[in-house]
Amino acid sequence: MGETWANLGVDLHLETGGDASRHGVRKGLTDALRAAVRGGRLAPGTRLPSSRSLAVDLGIARNTVADAYADLVAEGWLTARQGSGTRVAERVVTPPERAASPRRRGGEPTYDLTPGKPDLSAFPRAEWLKAARRALAAAPNDALGYGDPRGRVELREALAGYLARARGVHADPDRIVVTAGFAHALSILGRVLRARGQRQVGVESYGLDIHWKLLHRAGLRTAPLGFDGLGTVVADLTGGAGAAKAVLLTPAHQFPMGMPLRPERRAAAVDWARREGGLILEDDYDGEFRYDRQPVGALQGLGPEHVVYLGTASKSLAPGLRIGWMVLPAGLRDEALGEKDAAGWSCGALDQLTLAEFITSGAYDRHVRAARLRYRRRRDQLVAALAEQAPGTRATGIAAGLHAVVELPPGTENSVVEAANWERLAVQGLSRFRHPLAAARQGDALVVGYGTPAEHAWTGALAALCRVLP
Numbered sequence: 001m002g003e004t005w006a007n008l009g010v011d012l013h014l015e016t017g018g019d020a021s022r023h024g025v026r027k028g029l030t031d032a033l034r035a036a037v038r039g040g041r042l043a044p045g046t047r048l049p050s051s052r053s054l055a056v057d058l059g060i061a062r063n064t065v066a067d068a069y070a071d072l073v074a075e076g077w078l079t080a081r082q083g084s085g086t087r088v089a090e091r092v093v094t095p096p097e098r099a100a101s102p103r104r105r106g107g108e109p110t111y112d113l114t115p116g117k118p119d120l121s122a123f124p125r126a127e128w129l130k131a132a133r134r135a136l137a138a139a140p141n142d143a144l145g146y147g148d149p150r151g152r153v154e155l156r157e158a159l160a161g162y163l164a165r166a167r168g169v170h171a172d173p174d175r176i177v178v179t180a181g182f183a184h185a186l187s188i189l190g191r192v193l194r195a196r197g198q199r200q201v202g203v204e205s206y207g208l209d210i211h212w213k214l215l216h217r218a219g220l221r222t223a224p225l226g227f228d229g230l231g232t233v234v235a236d237l238t239g240g241a242g243a244a245k246a247v248l249l250t251p252a253h254q255f256p257m258g259m260p261l262r263p264e265r266r267a268a269a270v271d272w273a274r275r276e277g278g279l280i281l282e283d284d285y286d287g288e289f290r291y292d293r294q295p296v297g298a299l300q301g302l303g304p305e306h307v308v309y310l311g312t313a314s315k316s317l318a319p320g321l322r323i324g325w326m327v328l329p330a331g332l333r334d335e336a337l338g339e340k341d342a343a344g345w346s347c348g349a350l351d352q353l354t355l356a357e358f359i360t361s362g363a364y365d366r367h368v369r370a371a372r373l374r375y376r377r378r379r380d381q382l383v384a385a386l387a388e389q390a391p392g393t394r395a396t397g398i399a400a401g402l403h404a405v406v407e408l409p410p411g412t413e414n415s416v417v418e419a420a421n422w423e424r425l426a427v428q429g430l431s432r433f434r435h436p437l438a439a440a441r442q443g444d445a446l447v448v449g450y451g452t453p454a455e456h457a458w459t460g461a462l463a464a465l466c467r468v469l470p
Helices: 022-038 051-058 062-075 125-138 153-167 182-195 209-217 234-238 263-276 330-343 349-360 363-389 413-422 455-468
Strands: 078-081 085-088 176-179 200-203 221-224 226-228 231-233 246-249 279-283 307-312 324-327 394-396 404-407 445-448
Touching (some): 051 062, 125 363, 153 349, 182 330
Parallel strands (some): 200 221
């Protein structure tokens, strides 16, 4: 067999200098190898190419490479043993200096109760792997191409069936667009609204600043709606946020306050959209995790032509999958696809096929039911611990979801967050989620993500929380 790049071993990038004499080439190669080892680019134990292979790659004599290797073996930079080739010697390597990063005063957090994340240790690895194998075995060859910008048809069909059954969504596979998560979908919709001449979007007075920033980045302003003891005041759509023809809502489980949008307010929001030609962006936040009440169906079921339904696998499975979806009104689909294509974001076809198989096989339903029981148990343990160890506090918004709002005595939120910092407990105050333009301010509280810790860390996280509460 002839000597080609395909059969000569591992690749190694080196810059050996410009001296073309034999001595100069040997010195340049030796210096380049020594620098790569000293700087850590070639880690201890790394196997180097054979002298023949590296000579062909660099276009130099094989003896020159062999001599350079011998020099570095003698210096202790490399080792050479019969049968194992030439390798980088084991030695202490000083890592490159990195800019110092600010640290918490109490050190890096030991426990994490920040909201918005599931227990990643509970990801169903074995079932997911089985689904991936079945999906890959059945996948047509064209599944590995660029494919339909809406996403794989297998996933869109699986989602249409699941969302109709479990969430009451009117979901035609032709109107579903698969995205790389919720933020990707919101970015697309923000650009669509701006291209339509929109200038402002109504938002809830408490929510995630990353969502507001995404809309701002699309050239839109955000106008917060009012909030009272019954939740978001959608009547403000015809008042303070009246200039907006679109609104972002979390009707199933408002984040972070934790209450569903009341039936009369759900109806009022859809009536506004019909009457004014408006658009509701429905973030189905935590819609699958309910404990003490009947399921709250998706708002989209009341007005499919005036509501964009937005969902993801981030809470039910894992955010690292980067899979979300939009169920769009017919008149919005092509515009959304155009903006998605312009942005160039997508998610892997194999993960889409795996999720489709995971849903259609029933594994997704089984996983969600098991997760629902696990998170309910944690919620109950949180409520019991507060009653016993911190009777001056109260948990609200706990009928569903993966977080609770723990109410605090007036004026104590900042001090409790600071105390948590010293306890190496990551937790966030309610004020962190207030829109800068919101008129009303809710009381002092913590937003406790009881779904976040791994199972082995939950007991310790709960104990740390109770230590810092008044």
